C-alpha cells in the first residue's frame with residue numbers, strides 16, 4: 001500500500017486496539033516522520049482516536065519479526081541437519 005509514494009510497513013496489518021479497525025500510515029512532513037492512526041469514522045474507518053508514531057511501532061514490530069525469523073532459521077537448520085543425517089544413513 002502506498003500513500004504519498006511512501007510505503008508503510010504495517011499499513012493494512014496493524015489494527016486499532018480500541019475499535020479493531022485497520023490503522024493507516026500517515027506522513028508527517030513537519031516532523032520528518034510518520035504515524036499510524038485509526039481512521040476517522042467519516043473516512044470509513046473506526047473510532048479515529050488511536051494513533052502511534054510509525055518509527056517507534058516499526059521498531060517494535062521489526063524486533064518481533066527478527067525474533068520470529070531467527071526461530072524459523074533455527075528450525076530450518078535443525079531440519080537440514082536431520083535430512084543430512086537421513087541421507088548419510090541410507091547410503
Ligand SMILES: [Zn+2]
Nearest residue numbers: 016038046047
Ligand atoms: Zn479505532
